[in-house]
Amino acid sequence: MNQDSTRFPILEPFQRFIRAEAAGGILLLVFAVVALVWANSPWAEAYFDVWKNYVTVGFGSAAISKPLLLWINDGLMAVFFFLVGLEIKREMLVGELSEGRKAAFPMAAALGGMLVPAGIYALVNGGTAFASGWGIPMATDIAFALGVLALLGSRVPLALKVFLTALAIVDDLGAVMVIALFYTSELATGALITAGALFVLLIALNRLGVQRTAVYVFFGIALWVAVLKSGVHATVAGVLLALTIPARRRLDTRDFMDRLSSYTERFGQTLPDEADPQSASDEQQDIIHSVEVAAKNAETPLV
Known part of the structure; x- marks a missing residue:
C-alpha cells in the first residue's frame, strides 16, 4: 500500500493544529496559564522545585552545571534569539x-x-x-x-x-x-575579551567565504559559553552569531541555472529507450550528486 494513502483519522485534528500558523502562540499562552495557576496553587513548592534541578553538560573543567531554569533562560532563549536575529538580518538585507x-x-x-x-x-x-x-x-x-x-x-x-x-x-x-x-555586580573581563575575539573570528570567517554550518555551530557554542561566563545575558550570543551567518551563496542564480541545464541535458543523454526507469547507472548517480552539490551551493546558511 502506498504510504501516502495510509490515513489515521484520529491524528488528523492534531496534525491540522501543528500545521496551523497560530499553533505556537496557542501553546505559549496555554502553558503560561498552566504555569501561573500551578505557581499560585497549593502545589507551588513543587513547581519551583522543578526549575531548581541541576543539569550538567560537558565533563571535567569544561562542564557547565546550571539549574533547569537557567538552561531555558540562557540556553533555549539564546537559540530563540539566534533564529529571530536571522529573520531580522534577512529583512535588513532584502x-x-x-x-x-x-x-x-x-x-x-x-x-x-x-x-x-x-x-x-x-x-x-x-x-x-x-x-x-x-x-x-x-x-x-x-x-x-x-x-x-x-x-x-x-x-x-x-x-x-x-x-x-x-x-x-x-x-x-x-x-x-x-x-x-x-x-551586574561583577563582569568577567577575560570572558568578555574571549567573546569579543570569537565574534571577530566569526566575522572573519564570513568575510573569507566560509559557509560550512559545522564551523559556525562550533564557534557559536564557544561564543555562547564565553558570554555566559562573562556575566552578560547569554541571549546576546544568539544575536551576535546570527549577524555573522553568511548571506551570500557560492553560486548565483544564473550560474545555478546554467549548471542545472547542463546536468539535465547530460542526464537525458544517459537514458536509452530500453533503460529500466526504476534504476540508475553510475553515471546517472554522479549527475544526480552534482545537482545536489549545485543546489547546496546555491543556498546560503541564512535560510
Missing part, C-alpha cells in the same frame, strides 16, 4: 528593513519603548527603596509578542510582524545591556 528609513523606525520605537517605561517607573518610585528598579520595565517580552502575532496568523501584515520583531529584539538587547552595566 526585506522590509532593507531601506535605512524603514530600519530606523523600529529602532526609534524600541528606544522609546525603553526610555518611556523607565521614566514612568522613576517618576512613580522616585525617592523610595524601589527607585533602583527602573531597568525592570524596559524589556519587551519578545516571545509573547511574537506569540500574540502568531495567534492572528495571516491577518497580520508582514510589515507589522517585521516591525514588532525588530522593535522587540532591539528593546530586549538594550535592556540586557542596561542590566549588564547597572545591575
